[in-house]
Amino acid sequence: MIRVLIAGLGNMGLSHALAHHHHPDAQIVGLVNRSGQVDQSELQGYPAFSDFHTALAETAPDLVVIATYSDSHADYACAAMEAGAHVFVEKPLATTVEDARRVVAKAVETGRKLVIGYILRHHPSWMRLITEARGLGGPYVFRLNLNQQSTGPTWETHKALMQTTSPIVDCGVHYVDVMCQITDALPVRVNGMGLRLSDEIAPDMYNYGQFQVVFEDGSVGWYEAGWGPMMSETAFFVKDIISPNGAVSITEGNKGASDEVDGHTKVGGILVHRPDRDTLIEMDGEPGHQELCDAEQAYMLRVIAENIDLTRHMSDAVQSLRICLAADESIRTGQPVDLKEA
Numbered sequence: 001m002i003r004v005l006i007a008g009l010g011n012m013g014l015s016h017a018l019a020h021h022h023h024p025d026a027q028i029v030g031l032v033n034r035s036g037q038v039d040q041s042e043l044q045g046y047p048a049f050s051d052f053h054t055a056l057a058e059t060a061p062d063l064v065v066i067a068t069y070s071d072s073h074a075d076y077a078c079a080a081m082e083a084g085a086h087v088f089v090e091k092p093l094a095t096t097v098e099d100a101r102r103v104v105a106k107a108v109e110t111g112r113k114l115v116i117g118y119i120l121r122h123h124p125s126w127m128r129l130i131t132e133a134r135g136l137g138g139p140y141v142f143r144l145n146l147n148q149q150s151t152g153p154t155w156e157t158h159k160a161l162m163q164t165t166s167p168i169v170d171c172g173v174h175y176v177d178v179m180c181q182i183t184d185a186l187p188v189r190v191n192g193m194g195l196r197l198s199d200e201i202a203p204d205m206y207n208y209g210q211f212q213v214v215f216e217d218g219s220v221g222w223y224e225a226g227w228g229p230m231m232s233e234t235a236f237f238v239k240d241i242i243s244p245n246g247a248v249s250i251t252e253g254n255k256g257a258s259d260e261v262d263g264h265t266k267v268g269g270i271l272v273h274r275p276d277r278d279t280l281i282e283m284d285g286e287p288g289h290q291e292l293c294d295a296e297q298a299y300m301l302r303v304i305a306e307n308i309d310l311t312r313h314m315s316d317a318v319q320s321l322r323i324c325l326a327a328d329e330s331i332r333t334g335q336p337v338d339l340k341e342a
Contacts, residue, residue: 001027002301005061005085007052007076009033009040011157012090012117013067015293017043020065022294025301029059032068052076061085063304065297067117071164074099077114078106086113088300091173095164097322104314113303113310115296116317118177122295125270125283126178129239129248132272132281133182136243140183142221144175145210147236151229158227162201167225168194168209168331169324175223176213176320182241185217187323187339192330197230204332211327223327246274 004026006017013033020026021042028046031038036050049055052072056064056079064080066073066089074094077087087107093116094100107114120126133140148167150158161170194209201207208226215221224238239250251269270281287295303310326337 001025002304003027003029003059003062004065005030005032005055005059005063005080006065006067007032007055008067008069008090009038010067012293013065014040014043015290016065016067016088016297018290019294019297023297023301025305026063026297029061030055053079056080056083056085063088063300065300066090069161069164070095070170074103077103081106081110081112081114084110084112086300086304088115088117088297090117091317092165092169092321092324093317094321095169095325097318097325100318100321104318107310107314113300113308114314115300115303115310116313117296118174118317119292119296120174120178122292122299123287125286128281128283129241129250129270130178130181132270133241133243133248136241136245136248136274138183138185138243139215139218139220140179141240141242142179142182142219142223143238143240143242144178144222145224145236145238146171146175147208147224147226147231147233149229149231149233149236150227155227155229158207159200162205162207162227166194166205166209166328166331167207167227168192168211168223168327169321171225172211172223172324172327173317173320176221176323177316179213179215179219179221180316180319180323183215183217183219185215185219187213187319187326188216189214189336189338189340190323190326190330191336192327193334194331197226198228206331209327209331211330213323213327246272248272251280 004020030047032049032055064085190213192211194206196206210224213221241248249271272279
């Protein structure tokens with residue numbers, strides 16, 4: 001039985017907590033949020049804490065699930081591994097590349113498992129999309145976006161997230177990770193632009209951004225993300241991968257509201273286009289958000305039980321974050337960012 005401490009009980013943390021609550025090989029030993037109170041009926045009775053470090057010391061967990069705001073991810077992950085726990089941390093791994101590398105180094109130093117919450121890696125439709133794109137062969141053009149017309153509580157959540165993380169980084173790491181899995185090439189250069197479209201966010205933050213990334217193999221990628229009540233839903237979910245031999249696209253089966261979390265992962269169908277034919281792959285019975293979180297945490301437990309090597313996983317997480325943070329820097333400075341390693 002794996003003893004699990006959950007830090008953060010927002011949308012993702014609550015889903016991860018429910019995943020462990022229902023898993024036969026997990027035992028929740030503590031829940032952490034700012035209030036120290038747990039409202040979810042199924043999670044009543046577990047010890048609740050308002051301070052992460054107190055919870056870590058008093059519960060002595062085997063696994064810590066971190067789903068707090070992004071600026072605490074690196075410090076909490078390192079503290080958990082120093083205390084002897086394995087770590088699952090929501091994306092992004094950190095808010096700087098240096099901190100991301102510090103967390104990975106701590107995992108290597110302590111021999112603890114570190115899994116980053118790239119939920120699309122556990123989605124059968126997205127895995128199929130990547131396989132079909134790789135089958136076409138590169139170089140690739142990636143056209144990906146996720147704009148969210150958020151209002152009410154969702155807009156309040158987005159404004160809270162933007163106190164530490166821009167939409168380009170928060171959502172972008174998922175889709176840049178998809179790019180990196182398809183091309184396998186290192187990034188060379190990033191150029192971004194963005195705009196602050198609301199007086200409700202800080203003067204130095206933007207709620208709309210887009211960037212272009214160039215890879216060593218000649219592949220090029222475009223990613224766009226925007227949050228807020230002013231965003232358009234006309235083309236909020238574009239997912240195209242183009243190669244010299246054809247294209248792979250998510251079809252218009254995805255018509256969910258742009259700020260609904262299940263709509264961010266649903267594929268509906270995959271259209272594989274070759275110059276001589278089109279093939280539509282229907283993706284029936286796709287998992288919902290909770291099912292995907294269940295799959296993520298089941299994988300985390302399996303990683304521990306089977307001692308699965310996570311070297312590539314951790315490297316990919318740093319790489320996708322590096323690209324998105326470079327895009328964020330480019331947006332803020334108005335200058336392209338060279339990503340070639342010396």
